[in-house]
Amino acid sequence: xxxxxxxxxxxxxxxxxxxxxxxxxxxxxxxxxxxxxxxxxxxxxxxxxxxxxxxxxxxxxxxxxxxxxxxxxxxxxxxxxxxxxxxxxxxxxxxxxxxxxxxxxxxxxxxxxxxxxxxxxxxxxxxxxxxxxxxxxxxxxxxxxxxxxxxxxxxxxxxxxxxxxxxxxxxxxxxxxxxxxxxxxxxxxxxxxxxxxxxxxxxxxxxxx
Numbered sequence: 001x002x003x004x005x006x007x008x009x010x011x012x013x014x015x016x017x018x019x020x021x022x023x024x025x026x027x028x029x030x031x032x033x034x035x036x037x038x039x040x041x042x043x044x045x046x047x048x049x050x051x052x053x054x055x056x057x058x059x060x061x062x063x064x065x066x067x068x069x070x071x072x073x074x075x076x077x078x079x080x081x082x083x084x085x086x087x088x089x090x091x092x093x094x095x096x097x098x099x100x101x102x103x104x105x106x107x108x109x110x111x112x113x114x115x116x117x118x119x120x121x122x123x124x125x126x127x128x129x130x131x132x133x134x135x136x137x138x139x140x141x142x143x144x145x146x147x148x149x150x151x152x153x154x155x156x157x158x159x160x161x162x163x164x165x166x167x168x169x170x171x172x173x174x175x176x177x178x179x180x181x182x183x184x185x186x187x188x189x190x191x192x193x194x195x196x197x198x199x200x201x202x203x204x205x206x207x208x209x
Contacts, residue, residue, distance in 0.1 A: 050143050050183055054081045055209050058142065060202040062088075067195045075200070079139060101135065133196075134168045141165065141172050142200070144186045161186075169193055180205040 057078040064071050074089040084101040100107055106118045122135060137147040144162050146152035153166040161184045165172040176187030185205050191198040 050145050050185075051140060051148050053143075053183075053207055055079065055207070056143075057204075057206045058202050059204045060200060062201070063199045065197045077142070084139070133170070137168060137170075141167075141170075141191070142189065144174050144177070144184065144189075178205075181207045183207060 057076070059076040060074070062073050062075045072090065076087040076089075078085045082102065084099075086099045086101075088099075104119060107116075122133065134147070137150070140147045146154065146162075146165055146167050150167060153164075154162055155164040157163045159177070161177050162174050165174070170191055170193045173190040173192075174186040174188070177184050178187055179185075185202070187202050189198075189200040189202070191200075
């Protein structure tokens with residue numbers, strides 16, 4: 001299937017922002033029902049089903065830093081049966097960014113006339129940033145679960161949802177869980193590895209088409 005992407009912005013900022021969200025479109029509010037008011041027995045079965053959800057969208061805010069450099073952007077990220085569409089907005093000197101990623105292929109438009117296509121997106125990130133991220137895992141990490149079938153260290157809070165995840169040498173910390181269509185989803189996500197730090201605040205979730 002042909003995958004297209006469109007973006008404008010400074011290359012260094014772009015690829016640092018790509019780091020935040022390369023896996024993963026409707027902007028809809030959800031009612032934040034705190035899990036403290038629900039029984040933990042409701043949480044765990046629904047948590048297991050999250051890995052099977054193939055259609056979802058989220059929107060919110062992000063901040064990324066690596067060493068002395070840092071960036072902020074609004075984010076809208078949708079997964080449609082394995083195809084990822086990511087839109088980043090801001091800062092002021094960065095226009096709207098749209099990226100699509102599918103079956104290991106990344107399409108990046110750095111300007112109207114400059115298109116970068118990579119079949120090894122993690123290598124592309126390493127060449128630009130000096131490090132890479134496990135792109136296939138991010139689709140799961142954002143929803144508060146480890147990539148299935150891969151080694152991971154987990155810590156859970158008193159309500160049964162994931163609070164700390166360690167996978168691929170990354171540390172992911174979760175908080176501000178809410179129920180969305182019966183599924184527990186995090187509202188704040190912090191990722192770190194060495195000098196790389198990412199923070200995601202989720203304002204809206206939508207599950208299913």
